[in-house]
Amino acid sequence: MIAVIMAGGRGTRIASVNSEVPKPMIPLAGKPVLEYQVDALRRQEIKEFIFVIGYLGDVIKDHFGNGAKFGVHIDYIVEESPLGTAGALYYLREKIKDDFLLLCGDLLFDVDIGRFFAAHRSYGGIATLLTHPNSHPYDSSVIVAEKGGKIVGWLNKEDERLWYKNRVNAGLHMFSPRIFDFITAPVKTDLDRDVLKPLIGSGQLFAYDSPEYVKDMGTPDRYYSILSDLKNGRVSDKNLRRRQRAIFLDRDGTINQYVGFLRHIDDFELADGAAEAIRYINESNYLAIVATNQPVIARGEVTEEELDEIHCKMETLLGREGAYLDAVYVCPHHPDKGFAGERPEYKIECACRKPRPGMLYRAAEKFNIDLSQSWMIGDGEHDLLCGINAGCKTALIGEDPRADLCGKDLLDCVRRILQR
Numbered sequence: 001m002i003a004v005i006m007a008g009g010r011g012t013r014i015a016s017v018n019s020e021v022p023k024p025m026i027p028l029a030g031k032p033v034l035e036y037q038v039d040a041l042r043r044q045e046i047k048e049f050i051f052v053i054g055y056l057g058d059v060i061k062d063h064f065g066n067g068a069k070f071g072v073h074i075d076y077i078v079e080e081s082p083l084g085t086a087g088a089l090y091y092l093r094e095k096i097k098d099d100f101l102l103l104c105g106d107l108l109f110d111v112d113i114g115r116f117f118a119a120h121r122s123y124g125g126i127a128t129l130l131t132h133p134n135s136h137p138y139d140s141s142v143i144v145a146e147k148g149g150k151i152v153g154w155l156n157k158e159d160e161r162l163w164y165k166n167r168v169n170a171g172l173h174m175f176s177p178r179i180f181d182f183i184t185a186p187v188k189t190d191l192d193r194d195v196l197k198p199l200i201g202s203g204q205l206f207a208y209d210s211p212e213y214v215k216d217m218g219t220p221d222r223y224y225s226i227l228s229d230l231k232n233g234r235v236s237d238k239n240l241r242r243r244q245r246a247i248f249l250d251r252d253g254t255i256n257q258y259v260g261f262l263r264h265i266d267d268f269e270l271a272d273g274a275a276e277a278i279r280y281i282n283e284s285n286y287l288a289i290v291a292t293n294q295p296v297i298a299r300g301e302v303t304e305e306e307l308d309e310i311h312c313k314m315e316t317l318l319g320r321e322g323a324y325l326d327a328v329y330v331c332p333h334h335p336d337k338g339f340a341g342e343r344p345e346y347k348i349e350c351a352c353r354k355p356r357p358g359m360l361y362r363a364a365e366k367f368n369i370d371l372s373q374s375w376m377i378g379d380g381e382h383d384l385l386c387g388i389n390a391g392c393k394t395a396l397i398g399e400d401p402r403a404d405l406c407g408k409d410l411l412d413c414v415r416r417i418l419q420r
Contacts, residue, residue: 001046001048001099001100001101002046002049002095002100003048004049004089005037005049005050006085006088007051008053008057009024009055009106014223021056022055023105024105026217026223028217029230029231033106033107034060035064037103037105037108038064040109042071046101046113048072049072049075050074050075051064051076051077053079054078054079057079083186083187083189084191085189086183086189086194087183087187089179090180091186097177098177099120099121099174100175101117101172101175102173103171107170107215107217108214109215109235110212110235110239111214111239111240112212115210116208119208120174125176126204127175127179127206128149129172129173129208130169130173130208131168131170131208131209131210132167132212133167133324134324135282137164137166137315137319140168141157141168142164142165143169143207145167145209149209150203150206151205153200154196156193163313163315165308165312165315166318171216173196174208179195182198211238211244211326212239212240213234213237213238240367241368243368243370244369244370245286245287245370246289246363246364246374247414247417248289248360248374248376248387250383251290253271253378253380254379255290256314257269261295262296268314273409273411275317275320278318281414286375287367288323288325288326289328289329289363290325290328291329291354292331293382294332295334297332297346301341311328327363327366329352329360330359333349333350333352334347334353335350355385357386360374360386360390364390374392375404375417376390376392376393377410378397379396381400384400395407397409397410405417
């Protein structure tokens with residue numbers, strides 16, 4: 001596979017950190033971010049690179065040369081004048097004849113590229129974006145995708161939106177060479193607005209969602225945050241090739257205020273301290289994953305679309321406070337039958353309804369989670385038993401001697417876990 005890195009940025013927003021080199025060459029712990037990118041991909045057997053360079057491009061060429069001293073081969077495309085984030089791809093049409101990886105040169109990441117590529121191939125589309133949650137979705141473009149990965153919406157920062165799933169374009173893309181049909185001249189072109197977003201109507205644009213580490217260093221605050229993550233090992237630890245740890249969270253009475261069966265979106269409000277607690281999880285080496293029984297689906301009181309909207313509200317409210325969820329798992333089943341309005345297809349004995357551990361098992365398989373090093377937090381016996389049945393440690397909001405620890409609320413439980 002060829003990796004194409006867009007390395008022509010000036011880095012005007014980060015000039016206070018270092019204005020003497022192009023943005024991809026700004027050092028992190030003594031090494032340019034671009035070199036971290038090459039190292040991360042070389043470790044996964046990607047050894048063919050094309051750098052698209054412009055501003056102070058000679059600095060990049062002088063450092064990397066043909067790539068031999070880094071164990072790779074590097075070609076260059078030089079922008080004589082700025083061509084935006086996609087215009088220079090026109091020059092690749094004769095160089096690339098198979099699927100390729102495209103990424104921005106200001107990202108620090110460690111991602112299992114094999115998983116990403118396998119998803120792209122399974123979708124069979126023209127382009128697959130790596131999407132993830134972030135701590136500032138309110139000032140990011142939000143990607144709207146169906147459960148099968150097909151992207152059906154793209155909300156720019158200026159677009160009107162109320163409740164939304166916190167998933168944004170991480171800046172890593174898998175492309176079929178068919179993408180060149182949409183870049184027909186070497187003119188200034190915006191990759192997102194001019195190339196990718198128009199693909200939505202064709203059904204050829206997909207999302208691969210991952211909790212792995214991908215952050216851009218576009219601002220001084222993000223630069224120093226990345227530097228801290230690099231030094232404490234968070235970057236490499238998040239790669240899904242490594243075993244992960246998770247804190248599984250019940251929803252009702254744990255994340256949001258308990259109102260019984262929650263049927264209406266207006267009744268969803270975050271519990272006090274919940275966003276702060278989840279933000280602490282995000283800042284740790286644990287994934288934050290919701291596992292919630294929602295029998296209101298089986299009872300016919302809430303549709304799947306209405307439940308999705310409720311969860312979009314949950315993610316939006318968390319995002320406003322700098323917190324995010326890596327995944328949400330729902331059990332829609334309920335075994336008791338004979339009620340007016342019920343949906344028979346969901347009135348079954350299943351493996352996912354807590355206290356059974358099916359939702360945790362599904363998450364463990366998808367994200368390579370070591371359940372023995374993970375936690376389940378909830379406010380009821382079903383949550384406690386689910387964690388025990390999955391082989392997790394358990395924390396209960398309340399009192400129960402079977403739990404590994406008990407706390408007064410989610411924030412108290414999370415603090416106790418992270419202090420252990």
